[in-house]
Amino acid sequence: MMGGGESYPALEASLLAEEAAARRQWEKTYLDVLGVCCSAEVALVERLLAPLDGVRAVAVVVPSRTVVVEHDPAAVSQSRIVKVLNGAGLEASVRAYGSSGFIGRRPSPYIVACGALLLASSFRWLLLPLQWLALGAACAGAPPMVLRGLAAASRLALDINILMLIAVAGAVALKDYTEAGVIVFLFTTAEWLETLACTKASAGMSSLMSMIPPKAVLAETGEVVNVRDIGVGVVIAVRAGEMVPVDGVVVDGQSEVDERSLTGESYPVPKQPQSEVWAGTLNLDGYIAVRTMALAENSTVAKMERLVEEAQQSKSKTQRLIDSCAKYYTPAVVVLGAGVALLPPLLGARDAERWFRLALVLLVSACPCALVLSTPVATFCALLTAARMGVLVKGGDVLESLGEIRAVAFDKTGTITRGEFTVDMFDVVEQKVQMSHLLYWISSIESKSSHPMAAALVEHAQSKSIQPKPECVAEFRILPGEGVYGEIDGKRIYVGNKRVLARGSSCQTVPERMNGLKGVSIGYVICDGDLVGVFSLSDDCRTGAAEAIRELASMGISSVLLTGDSAEAAVHAQERLGGALEELHSELFPEDKVRLVGALKARAGPTMMVGDGMNDAPALATADVGVSMGISGSAAAMETSHATLMSSDILRVPEAVRLGRRARRTIAVNMVSSVAAKAAVLALAVAWRPVLWAAVLADVGTCLLVVLNSMLLLGEGRRRRGKEEACRATARSLEMRRSQLAAVSPDAATKSVGKTGGDAPKGCHCCHKPSRSPEHSVAIDVRVDEQREGPTAATCAPAKKVEYSSSCVSAGCCSP
Ligand SMILES: Nc1ncnc2c1ncn2[C@@H]1O[C@H](COP(=O)(O)OP(=O)(O)OP(=O)(O)O)[C@@H](O)[C@H]1O
Ligand SMILES: [Mg+2]
Ligand SMILES: [Zn+2]
Incomplete structure (x- = not known):
């Protein structure tokens, strides 16, 4: 295309197109598309939307029946996209910001009409012409199937709708109208039930996606602006009860923030100037001014959203295997079905109708819907559960x-x-330099390092009223696994473990008293080849x-x-x-x-x-x-x-492994049961007689079972929370005690029951017994959890209640 012979007008046109593309404002629209029932429709949706001018990317999330379209609203509007999808009978609607997905919880009029007519037709033993109502039922329920089937057929693909329509047509050809009506009714009802089941999963997903408020308030002017228009370094105001709209650093005010939406843990994290806050977290009880650190689209929660979205689209090993099989599988089944219907009668078999039915059963049973769903739905539910637990x-x-x-x-x-070191000892060796010089050098150099030890050393210097001056450090290098090197005031200084001792100094004798120290990390300071300082740090x-x-x-x-x-x-x-x-x-x-x-x-x-x-x-x-x-x-x-x-809760590691194991088991059960159901129906058909409606029931039934079985994964992790719940009642009375005490004397309240984020007293709050494990005494802190229902309630003043950390419960001193 881009050969040397390209004419100027063509080049110009392509340049113009590029320019137009650059001018575009891309926006993401989330659509609920009820017609997406299995992976077969993914290609259809993509084929419908991709050619539209102004559509950049289309992503289909099968389990939650969500289609995410990245498009330029100026070139192609949301309603146009919806219209295109609905033209193929896909029942699409735009998901409102923050809404929890499907509005269509009631069965569609097609299903209701189909069911009613079918019911009426069952009285045909009273009046024979009533049997025609069954045919009416099939016709009443069929339109969505026909629309979708046609759309699939137009791109020469065979999907579940077509298979079902073939079965219905077959039943009609055999003059078995009841069977035809039943097939349509079963199929449409099962689809509807599946949609209902998916609602829960979908609600979870959109709650993850709509955590960021759309507007923010500028601190200086009080002006309300769109979050997307806020640049880096702007100061915004966040009042109590509001969500933080953009990642940033607190510059003014103090508050406690609930970071549950990000970390999965609901206890307030105290914030003061210099603290980082993240978009999507809830400011509980104070006013803070926040200087933004990132654009809204680059905030942590936006990245998280993108990851979860991508995770759903990226296929797992098992899924890829199934997909690659499906390509050869469907045509093979059609050929086989035709063979079963045509060959035996041609070879002179007597019972042609039976073979025809058998072929229909084979076709219906061949629908790999349940098998195709078995992995992505389970994966989706497990990923969602994982995201919810942080x-x-x-x-x-x-x-x-x-x-x-x-x-x-x-x-x-x-x-x-924890990576939060405390400096236990900091000494000058043999009075070679002044302590204040040493502290100044080290803190200046370390303030350029992000190692946890560095932070402790800087803080130590500051506690001795010495401020670091990173701008005075001439050359700075990180020595991985050893420490850091820097030049300050013309001195060449190494700070680190005994490896830098070997590197930077000629004398390698370690001061006597450093040998007996246990359980601490020892650091050395070398100045111009001379050991001038030693320090020890400990970490819990x-x-x-x-x-x-x-x-x-x-x-x-x-x-x-x-x-x-x-x-x-x-x-x-x-x-x-x-x-x-x-x-x-x-x-x-x-x-x-x-x-x-x-x-x-x-x-x-x-x-x-x-x-x-x-x-x-x-x-x-x-x-x-x-x-x-x-x-x-x-x-x-x-x-x-x-x-x-x-969160930094390391207990989530075994939980995640357990979730992974459960997901694997769920997928295995899904696959085995969907194959087994088909095998059973086929065996029945061959051994006894081909029952078409049983084949349809097995097909849609296993689909439904697969979805429901996968959704059990959504409950994972709730058990642990149940345990925490047990401690809440006691904790609530504790909170009351704290506020009573606080009314009398604020000091006493802090001392007797502890304060969030402050020093925890020894012993358990719940039972006031001495703690049983050394860990427990450290673990105890009061956790506040506000009740809310979704992001909308965030604007109301949160109601507070108190709960205990899981480690408190698991230590066993306060089990109910
Ligand atoms: N900025 C620093 N200041 C002082 N000492 C340092 C610094 N960075 C590293 N060191 C020394 O080098 C050692 C090795 O550092 P490294 O970063 O490889 O491991 P670590 O982070 O301490 O431990 P882990 O590997 O368990 O995370 C540290 O234990 C410390 O003694
Ligand atoms: Mg490390
Ligand atoms: Zn306890």
């Missing part, structure tokens, strides 16, 4: 791999531990880490630790976990982690790697399933990983 899984493939995991490798810092294990590892073990999954930190720190973590880990590997470089994950894969089988992305992104990519921690974790990790824990 685990973002990138696709069906990952979900299937999750169910196969045999080993898990955990990163230490920021994964098993995350709540639930031990429990998560034990749970994995109970599922037959072994856990290992991979850390860049020292062996002592690794052993200390193992002690805190009660020896739950099977192997410890310490002092690793990033490439060592990759190698060890590879070895684990070879030895134990499918392997998961859980990390925070500081130095472990390559290992995450190597693992069969790489799981990154937290929305605030490194962006690289979120990109390379296969799944992301939106």
Whole structure:
């Protein structure tokens, strides 16, 4: 096309087209399309919409019967798209912003008419002409089937509608009008029921998609603007009870924010100036001004939406297998059906009608609808459940791999531990430099690093009234697995573990008192080849880490630790976990982690790697399933990983594996039962007699069963929440006590029952017993959960109630 001989007018035209494309404003429209019943219609929808001028992309989500069209509203309007789809009988309607999907919950008039006529025809034993009403029933219910069938036939495709119409025509040809009516009625009713069942799944999906409010308020002027028009660095106002519209940093005000929509965990996270807030989270109780950090379309929740959407479209291994078979399968069945109907009579078989019926049964049974649905619906429901519990899984493939995991490798810092270091000791060696100089150098250099240790060191300096000056650092380098290097005030400074000691200094003797230290990470400061400072940092294990590892073990999954930190720190973590880990590997470089994950894969089988992305992104990519921690974790990790824990609750790891296993089982059950039902009907037809309506019932019935069975996956995770519920009643009385105390003396309230995000008192709040596990005392905090029904209620003042953390319940001191 772009050969040298291209004439100027053609070039001009293509340039014009390009220019027009650049001027376009792309917009996404979500449509509920009830006529999408199985993958067969996907190609039809694409063929109908893709040629329209102004349509850039079409995506069909079969399980929720959603079609997402990216189009230029100026060139092709929403109503035009709807009209095109409805022209093919697809029953499309535009989904209103934030609405939960299907409006058509009542059966269509076609179904009602079909059913009524069929019922009336059953009185034909009273009056013979009534039998014609059955034919009427078939005609009354058929129009949507005919429209869709015609649309499919026009592109030479064979779909379920055509198969059913052939069966109906066959029954009419055999003068069996009741059978014809019953087939139409069964088919249309089952489709309607399926739609109803899908409503729930679809509601879940749109609740995920409509979390961002469409408007935002500018802090300076109070002007209400469209979220899409807000740039980066604009300050917006978010009042109590409102959703945060764009990702940003708090610049003014204080509040507590519920991040459940992102993390799956509903407890308020305190926010003050400098805190990050995310679009789609709910501002509970204070006014905050937020400086935006991203465009609305690049906010975390928008990315999450896109991922879930893509995940539904990306096909899993099983699904691809089925699809590739379906291509050869349908034509083969048609040929076989024709053969069964025609060959025996031609060869002189007596019972031609029986063979004809048998051929019809074969055709109907051949519809792979249930088999084709068995994977995507289950995958969809499982992905949705995962997203709701705060685990973002990138696709069906990952979900299937999750169910196969045999080993898990955990990163230490920021994964098993909180990644919130405290400085236990910070000293100048032999008075070589002044403490204030040392603090100034280190904090300035470390303020350029994003390692969790760096933050602790900067904070330590600030607590000694020394402010870091990153602009004074001349050269800065990160030494992976070792530490950092920087030049400041003409001094060449290394900060890091004992590897930098070997690198930067001639003397390698470690101060005596550093040897006896247990369970801490030791750091060294080298200035111009001389050891001038030492420090030690400690970090606590995350709540639930031990429990998560034990749970994995109970599922037959072994856990290992991979850390860049020292062996002592690794052993200390193992002690805190009660020896739950099977192997410890310490002092690793990033490439060592990759190698060890590879070895684990070879030895134990499918392997998961859980990390925070500081130095472990390559290992995450190597693992069969790489799981990154937290929305605030490194962006690289979120990109390379296969799944992301939106909260840092490590207990979600075994939960996700369990969900993966359940999804695999559900898919297997779906496939086996859909094939078995068909086999049974065929066996019945061959052995006894071909019953056409039984074949239709088996077909639509298994479709329905597959959908319902898959939807059981939506309930996963609810059990855990049930446990938390048990603690709520007690907790509520606690909240009352807190407010009573607060009325008397605010100090006493904080001290006696603890404050969210503050220091937790030792012992359990519920039962006031001393805690049973060391973890438990750390875990206890009061969680506030506001009741709301969807995003609309967010504008009302939230009603507060209190619940306990799951670890509190699982520690067993407050079970009902
Ligand atoms: N910015 C830094 N300041 C001081 N020391 C550092 C810094 N970065 C790394 N180090 C030192 O290098 C070691 C290895 O770092 P690395 O990032 O590979 O592992 P890690 O994140 O500490 O542990 P894990 O691999 O479990 O996450 C750290 O334990 C620390 O001693
Ligand atoms: Mg790390
Ligand atoms: Zn308790």
